[in-house]
Amino acid sequence: MKYSIAVILAVTIAGCAPPAPKPNKVQPMPSPSGKFVLTIPIERNPAYHNSPVWKVTISDGTGSQLYKDDSSEFVGNLNVYWPCKGKR
DSSP: OHHHHHHHHHHHHHHOOOOOOOGGGOSSEEOTTSSEEEEOOEEEEGGGTTEEEEOOEEEETTSOEEEEOTTOOOBTTSOOOOOOTTOO
């Protein structure tokens, strides 16, 4: 009986899909015109004690990187996010 419950519990947990990200945590985020795409990956910053930081990155519609904030010191291990357009 103990094993049956454990197996049922394991199958139930394994079958659950991860929750969809909140609208204000979805990446990539296209601009209203579609010309630009915003991503904010977490990467290491060697100039900031090699700590993980959020780096604002802007690309064009073809995926070519136009801007990246390589000097970011915005700590990347905090669970923070940007507001969703039109919602606060």
